[in-house]
Amino acid sequence: MQAFADLFNALDQTTSTNAKVAALTDYFETAADPDKLWCIALFSGRRPKRAVTTTRLREWAAERAGIPLWLFEETYPIVGDLSETIALILPDATRQTNRTLSDWMDEILRLTPADEDSRKEAVLDAWDCLNTTERFLFNKLLTGGFRVGVSQKLMTRALSRATDTEEAQMAHRLMGNWTPETTTFHDLIHAQDTEADQSRPYPFYLAYGLEDAPEALGAPSDWQAEWKWDGIRGQLILRGGTHFLWSRGEELITDRFPEFARSVDFLPDCTVLDGEVLAWHEDKPLPFSELQKRIGRKTVPKKLLKDAPVVLRAYDLLEHAGEDIRDKPLAERRARLETLLAEIPPEAAVIPSPVVPFNNWQTLTDIRETSRDAHAEGLMLKRLDSPYLAGRKKGDWWKWKVDPLTIDAVMIYAQSGHGRRANLFTDFTFAVWNNGELVPFTKAYSGLTDAEFRKITAWVRKNTLQRFGPVRQVTPEHVFEIGFEGIMDSPRHKSGVALRFPRMIRWRHDKPASEANTLDDLRALMP
């Protein structure tokens, strides 16, 4: 575990990409195979499920530290992380151990089915022989919350260096439905068995946001425009007579969307499509909130299937007749996609996402302004001769979202953040005026710089009117411009509205609270 803790510290202590890749490469060159395999699994989000409830962990930790539970609960929000809080309050370790990462992972997997007394004994025993960083990691692994500030891309790069394999190829090998219990390091990285996993997806190609005017992209005739849908990115795989649906987060979500079982009847085997999963009614998408009801559910009740049926709006073809065609230009992939989907009936739940025709950038700029009418959140721009790359790459694909809707609102409640933002007030509730009263309508957490958060934090401390647990009511004084992607009716909220992706655009130092917008102004933005 010490080697893995050292790796974690090295990654945590630097913001340099090169230093991170170097630390990872070093680990992949020196660690034992089972540890490497677990490291890849953990850094690619393949965490084991929570083995112990956090309620028990808090109790055991407080007991071992000799403090009352309430004091633990008061300390936790200030530290900002449960695993870290436990690691910090426990007395120093009394013993040492040389158990490796994979030993500990085996131990954690053994705990899941164990009874509570043996779990407690094992956890207390572990805490007693681990140092602070190791304890922190152990707790993270135990609670299923292990995340680390390294992208899968950097991990893949380091692994490809350590094993002398091409990066895109490595990215593809790491995809799919494996866990450290179902494979070995050798099979995963070195075995060339292509039949190993017919469900294995291709790495998604991700676009950057377009910041400059589209004119900078060159000739319009080199580009294809599509609507940018507000759903979830999905990869539909038809292989071996069955189908698999993957989310961008590399989660296999086949069972949540049974609609796609029918696609096997209408599309040839050995086909892989990239597109957007949307809740769909007749000929248009339903609001994201409808799709959201489906995302969280592992099984879908009949009523929900009827109320919020989904489709895949397909916009790319990655595998055609068993051939990986990602290297072919978009124009060719698009032509093949259209041929493939030309005759497909509506019950297949797969619909091609249309190309948006345009002759010059001004026309397209005008079309983009109508995105909300088209139930889209903007446009995608894709270079016609571009291959389908792996990961987020600049140059060939751009997302060109419409400007957000905005409203000026008054901050009325503040709450401190978690993790990196613990000790800073970062979570705010905003209100607009209605008949002389401030009505809360949204929360927002992001959009300010660290310096602005520090400033507002100092202000909140001095201007707290009342406390409700961790939430502070503050003097209604500061106005913020709130940006959001959409607004819909919501009987559950006092204001009667719910926003999509609310965030702070800027701090309006120039506006007094009395000049913030009203609820009527907000409702006027409804579609």
Place this chain on the structure above:
Amino acid sequence: MRADPVLTFTDRGIYCPAGDFYIDPWRPVDRALITHGHSDHSRWGHQHYMATEAAAPVMHHRLGDVAIQTTPYGAKTQIGAASVSFHPAGHIPGSAQIRIEVGGEVWVVSGDYKPEPDGLCESFELVRCHAFISECTFGLPAFKWAPQSVAAEEINGWWAANAAEGRFSLLGAYSLGKAQRLMSLLDPSIGPILTHGAVEATNEVLRAQGYPLPATTRVTGDLDVKAHTGGIVIAPPSAFGTPWAKKFGRAATGFASGWMRLRGVRRRRAADRGFVLSDHADWPGLNDTIRATGCEKVFVTHGYTEIFNQWLLSQGYDSAIVATEYTGEGADTDDVAEVD
């Protein structure tokens, strides 16, 4: 117990009616007894100051030509009906706890304090009392400091590794106290120690008093940077990211503070490294000190006052919170979080 308390808490500061004086007041008063030279405790504008002989030079440096009556540690001074003495607080050079005795009852105002000796400032002295006025900047069980030698080893290891790569190490520290403590922990065989002007000005005052500080070079406009490659630069954190810091090229950056115990704060500071080193008492330090004073009453001033007060009450102390203006948001602290 007497009917009148030895100290009362007013909107100007902590006040002693029997001696008609204030301790570390934050509004101008006639007579102010000062625990130490940090700006949230030693403010400008009082008529008469009283402080330790060791604290006075820095106060003159910061406040100018003010009237300061000085006293050696441990000596008793009668002020009205109160007998007053200053005792080392272990926070920074010259820092003191102030003991006030009126009619046989003893109260101690600890100011900021650190029980662990650091080899530079006068070591903390335990003063038994009936009532103890305590800070609780780090009054949570998550705050526990490793011995100072651990931080020293980490800092020197970091510096040596940077020096081996031909990089400067830029170490952020408050210019009075933390900066000098860090210097005294550095291993000068690794390379040259450079200082920001604000730090060096304080160094000069403390050196003249006889505090043992290593040799340092002030960073001036005409400094030959190349000749000092691999050096460590001690500067206030506010100097980071300024044109001043640019002359050191791709320097590695670090901070030393008790807050660095928290990963969230470490990451937020966007420095390469955070070292856990504080001039305040940690959780065991606060608890052990309060217990050892034998006090019955505790007043907690700044820090996690509500939580720490609730904890003390649950431990059977007659404890209360006192609202003060000792905070980290003073004019010359750069870090909202830490009260130095």
